[in-house]
Amino acid sequence: DTGVSQDPRHKITKRGQNVTFRCDPISEHNRLYWYRQTLGQGPEFLTYFQNEAQLEKSRLLSDRFSAERPKGSFSTLEIQRTEQGDSAMYLCASSGGLVDQYFGPGTRLLVL
Amino acid sequence: AQSVTQLGSHVSVSEGALVLLRCNYSSSVPPYLFWYVQYPNQGLQLLLKYTSAATLVKGINGFEAEFKKSETSFHLTKPSAHMSDAAEYFCAVSDQVNSKLTFGKGITLSVRP
Numbered sequence: 001d002t003g004v005s006q007d008p009r010h011k012i013t014k015r016g017q018n019v020t021f022r023c024d025p026i027s028e029h030n031r032l033y034w035y036r037q038t039l040g041q042g043p044e045f046l047t048y049f050q051n052e053a054q055l056e057k058s059r060l061l062s063d064r065f066s067a068e069r070p071k072g073s074f075s076t077l078e079i080q081r082t083e084q085g086d087s088a089m090y091l092c093a094s095s096g097g098l099v100d101q102y103f104g105p106g107t108r109l110l111v112l
Numbered sequence: 113a114q115s116v117t118q119l120g121s122h123v124s125v126s127e128g129a130l131v132l133l134r135c136n137y138s139s140s141v142p143p144y145l146f147w148y149v150q151y152p153n154q155g156l157q158l159l160l161k162y163t164s165a166a167t168l169v170k171g172i173n174g175f176e177a178e179f180k181k182s183e184t185s186f187h188l189t190k191p192s193a194h195m196s197d198a199a200e201y202f203c204a205v206s207d208q209v210n211s212k213l214t215f216g217k218g219i220t221l222s223v224r225p
Contacts, residue, residue: 004155033212040121042202042215043156056212091155101213103148103155 002026004104006092012110013082020078021107025094032075033101034067035091036060043091049075082111114139114205118216126224131175131190133219135203138184145186146204146213147177156202162186173197198223 005024013019025032030051035043046065047057051072061067064082069075079086089108093101115138125131137143144163148156160171167179177188186203200220204213 031211035213040217042116042204042218043213045212045214048212093156095211100158100161101211103157105153105155108153 004092004094004102006090006104006107008107009105010108010110012112014112015082015084017082018078018080019082019109020076021090021092021109022074022076023092023094023104024074025092026096026102029094029096029102030072031095031101032069033093033095034075034077035093037089037091037106038087046077079109082109084111087111114143114207114214116203116205116214116216118203118219120219121217122220122222124222124224125193127195128192131188131193131197131221133188133201133203133221135177135186135188135216136184137186137203137205139205139207141207144206144211145177145179146206147171147175147186147188148202148204148215150200150202150218152199159188159201193221193223195223195225197221 007022033048034046037043049069064080067077089106091106092104095101117136146161147159150156160169162169162179170176175190200218202215202218204215
């Protein structure tokens with residue numbers, strides 16, 4: 001069990017550029033979650049997958065955001081046409097059941 | 113809808129003193145409740161969880177929390193603070209069907225020598 005990993009750990013981009021983040025969950029965890037955490041706030045739910053199926057998306061996930069988990073293993077989160085308001089820490093978590101989400105270290109995005 | 117309230121944003125205690133971090137929740141269904149800790153520039157680590165078994169839950173690093181349904185509370189305590197406990201602490205709630213977490217705003221714990 002190597003834990004949840006995320007790549008990159010840090011990303012600086014210019015407004016209007018597209019960015020993609022990757023999350024590798026704990027092996028055989030069937031649930032994968034994405035959260036966004038802004039400075040001074042708790043994480044906010046964005047979306048989650050059970051295997052390859054995306055089962056729920058938050059209203060926070062605008063049309064510029066898309067997430068995939070093509071083979072039920074790793075997941076990607078893409079933000080198109082980034083805005084300064086997208087600057088945040090993007091956290092991924094995985095779960096092997098209904099409880100115990102294990103979090104990755106996060107990807108910190110800064111949009112200039 | 114579920115929600116979590118963590119009053120105050122910062123708590124400061126002396127090393128060796130009692131730690132008490134408050135959490136109140138709102139849920140229309142029996143909740144699962146969690147406390148997570150976050151160290152700077154790191155992800156969240158689960159401290160403890162309540163899943164409708166014992167109301168007094170013991171976690172890692174000497175922390176414990178008590179579920180009080182009548183008060184809709186799940187306060188986190190530790191009898192004696194250590195310098196290494198300085199971090200940000202988040203309380204979270206989920207329902208029993210869809211386990212997405214709803215977090216509070218977090219509390220920063222400082223420990224004075």
